[in-house]
Amino acid sequence: MNGQGIVHEIHPVELPGPLVPAGAEPIVRATKIEKYFGRNHVLRGCSMTVYPRETITILGRSGSGKSTFLRCLNFLEEPSAGRVEIDDTAVEARPLGDRPRAERERIRKLRTDAGMVFQEFNLFPHLSVIGNLVEAPVHVKHVARPAATELAESYLEKVGLIDKRNEYPSRLSGGQRQRVAIARALTMEPKVLLFDEPTSALDPSLVGEVLKVMESLAHEGRTMIVVTHEMQFAREAADRIYYMHEGQFVEIGPHTQVIDDPQDPRTREFLARFLGPSRSRQAAATPQDEAVAPPPAVGPGPV
Amino acid sequence: MTSLAGPVNQVLGEQILAGERSRSRRWRVQFMLAWLVIVAALVAFVLITINLDTQFIAKWLPFILTGVPVTIFVSFASITLAVILAVLGALGRLSVNPYVNGLASFYVSFFRGTPLLLQIVFIYFALPQMGLVLPEIPTGIIALGFNYGAYMTEVFRSGIQAVPHGQTEAALSLGMSGGTTFRRIIVPQAFRIVTPAIGNDFIAMLKDSSLVSVISVHELLYQAQVAGRPNHKSMQTLLIAAMVYWILTIAFSFFQARLERRQAVGDRSRRPGSG
Numbered sequence: 001m002n003g004q005g006i007v008h009e010i011h012p013v014e015l016p017g018p019l020v021p022a023g024a025e026p027i028v029r030a031t032k033i034e035k036y037f038g039r040n041h042v043l044r045g046c047s048m049t050v051y052p053r054e055t056i057t058i059l060g061r062s063g064s065g066k067s068t069f070l071r072c073l074n075f076l077e078e079p080s081a082g083r084v085e086i087d088d089t090a091v092e093a094r095p096l097g098d099r100p101r102a103e104r105e106r107i108r109k110l111r112t113d114a115g116m117v118f119q120e121f122n123l124f125p126h127l128s129v130i131g132n133l134v135e136a137p138v139h140v141k142h143v144a145r146p147a148a149t150e151l152a153e154s155y156l157e158k159v160g161l162i163d164k165r166n167e168y169p170s171r172l173s174g175g176q177r178q179r180v181a182i183a184r185a186l187t188m189e190p191k192v193l194l195f196d197e198p199t200s201a202l203d204p205s206l207v208g209e210v211l212k213v214m215e216s217l218a219h220e221g222r223t224m225i226v227v228t229h230e231m232q233f234a235r236e237a238a239d240r241i242y243y244m245h246e247g248q249f250v251e252i253g254p255h256t257q258v259i260d261d262p263q264d265p266r267t268r269e270f271l272a273r274f275l276g277p278s279r280s281r282q283a284a285a286t287p288q289d290e291a292v293a294p295p296p297a298v299g300p301g302p303v
Numbered sequence: 304m305t306s307l308a309g310p311v312n313q314v315l316g317e318q319i320l321a322g323e324r325s326r327s328r329r330w331r332v333q334f335m336l337a338w339l340v341i342v343a344a345l346v347a348f349v350l351i352t353i354n355l356d357t358q359f360i361a362k363w364l365p366f367i368l369t370g371v372p373v374t375i376f377v378s379f380a381s382i383t384l385a386v387i388l389a390v391l392g393a394l395g396r397l398s399v400n401p402y403v404n405g406l407a408s409f410y411v412s413f414f415r416g417t418p419l420l421l422q423i424v425f426i427y428f429a430l431p432q433m434g435l436v437l438p439e440i441p442t443g444i445i446a447l448g449f450n451y452g453a454y455m456t457e458v459f460r461s462g463i464q465a466v467p468h469g470q471t472e473a474a475l476s477l478g479m480s481g482g483t484t485f486r487r488i489i490v491p492q493a494f495r496i497v498t499p500a501i502g503n504d505f506i507a508m509l510k511d512s513s514l515v516s517v518i519s520v521h522e523l524l525y526q527a528q529v530a531g532r533p534n535h536k537s538m539q540t541l542l543i544a545a546m547v548y549w550i551l552t553i554a555f556s557f558f559q560a561r562l563e564r565r566q567a568v569g570d571r572s573r574r575p576g577s578g
Contacts, residue, residue: 076472112478122473126491136477139487188477 115185175206384448392456
């Protein structure tokens with residue numbers, strides 16, 4: 001893709017299954033997703049199986065196809081081939097021609113089951129915070145407005161923004177906007193949450209508050225698929241990590257494998273570049289770490 | 304050093320603020336002065352060159368003003384028709400259906416490509432040859448509505464396209480259908496974007512409605528001419544009509560500004576201190 005060196009030939013290895021009790025039914029099953037943008041082959045047969053209460057993190061370089069894969073899961077991007085099944089709703093790719101009405105309705109059902117959080121928040125600027133949250137429950141699920149409002153308030157409470165109930169999105173900080181966006185997705189009570197680089201558009205000082213909300217969701221057993229560059233989040237919240245390279249998942253496993261002991265050379269290269277020398281925590285600490293760490297007298301600190 | 308910087312900076316800050324305030328006050332005074340001088344000069348010119356004839360004015364003013372409700376009615380009816388046509392036109396121009404899109408683009412091209420005055424006289428004088436006879440006021444409303452509808456179609460289309468694509472994606476990802484997304488998410492935002500343009504068009508239409516005087520709709524300009532011409536007092540009556548149009552325009556500009564400010568709720572533009 002970047003035209004340098006040898007392209008690794010990928011053998012369709014049977015990648016290790018998820019760490020879930022035997023007999024559990026998967027809630028998301030994406031099968032052999034392909035995606036072309038014109039002649040550009042962006043996704044090359046990506047499959048993913050997610051079980052209830054799992055948190056999945058997709059790592060990979062920018063441009064590797066992570067976001068495109070995520071967007072194929074709820075058909076914001078039309079896959080060129082493959083099949084997506086969420087809960088009981090299955091939709092096949094149909095790159096050519098129009099979909100019949102029944103199939104469009106199935107996509108809609110699939111989308112209501114898969115809440116999405118975007119990099120750019122995409123809150124509705126003409127609606128207040130509470131208006132953003134109740135819009136879809138009222139107009140898609142036809143929940144009565146008082147009931148929807150009650151539900152919305154409980155989720156605003158959860159993300160810590162109940163006091164911003166009547167504000168407009170333009171009056172909120174980036175971190176607050178993203179937390180509202182998370183609450184908006186939650187208010188539809190989806191079966192799985194999709195996060196598309198939710199902290200990449202944020203000021204570094206605001207990343208923490210969003211990650212905290214996401215971590216608490218992961219810990220309470222929400223099923224989540226998260227495209228991110230936040231290694232710390234992947235390490236602490238993800239049950240399994242999918243590493244994507246040039247449109248293919250080349251390594252799948254828990255963080256103890258993918259981050260701490262990667263098996264695939266491309267994963268290793270990515271992590272080395274991303275994390276620097278301190279890739280595995282036991283390795284030599286960076287000078288900043290030294291300065292922060294209180295204990296022994298290893299040498300004179302910076303003056 | 305820091306102990307000195309505090310009070311010194313504060314004094315300097317106060318001085319800068321006071322300077323800015325007095326400069327902006329002076330600017331406003333000069334601005335109003337410019338208006339005052341021009342208006343005074345015009346009034347003086349009129350008083351010197353012609354005999355204003357207050358008695359004539361007092362006698363005919365009520366007659367001329369009977370045109371005002373007609374002007375307002377024609378304008379409101381026409382803008383309503385224009386908005387309806389513009390929404391349909393914009394939907395057509397955005398349609399993937401080649402026939403619908405073709406029809407909409409033909410409409411825009413034809414009604415923007417021919418003069419409004421011609422459209423008015425065509426409907427009134429030419430269509431009767433085909434057996435289609437319309438009274439004056441409906442003729443005026445149809446011509447104005449279709450003509451402005453064509454211009455506003457393009458305004459609406461660009462307004463809809465100006466709503467970021469992320470809004471559509473967010474709505475779809477919540478399970479909204481295309482129609483619900485359009486009605487609940489896109490249109491409200493597009494309307495906000497086009498409100499200034501609609502207001503502008505309405506003000507333009509208020510004055511273009513005077514064109515229907517050629518088919519003897521008894522609106523403001525027509526009444527002014529009826530009063531002025533036989534009495535050889537067109538200067539007086541036309542000046543009155545001009546003043547009334549102007550006042551109407553100022554009044555609607557005021558309402559437009561208020562509407563825009565109310566819609567700005569939730570917009571970035573609502574900074575502290577600006578409202």
